[in-house]
Amino acid sequence: MVSQKVVINNPTGLHLRPAGNLCKVAMNYKSQITFNYNGDNIANAKSVLSVLGACIKCGDELNFRCEGPDEQEALNAIIDAIERGLGE
Secondary structure, eight states, X not given: OEEEEXXXXXXXXXXXXXXXXXXXXXXXXXXXEEEEXXXXXXXXXXXXXXXHHTOOOTTOEEEEEEESTTHHHHHHHHHHHHHTTTTO
16 A cells, blocks of 8 residues: 655646546556545545545645555556646
């Protein structure tokens, strides 16, 4: 299992388009990909409804966790996509 914290910089947070883009990146990997938000809450990064339900705003810090055969590659891709703005 690997994990890393990242701050969401999208001005509008993770609304439908960036949430969908995050899920598209996550679906490319076999590993389980989740993130912690607002304390102990956990969301599945491969589920658009789970990501949208987290109500992530600009400036929120998320702790992504990847567990599986391609965990490091998955984590790197997720962090890179977020830092590039998730298509926004």
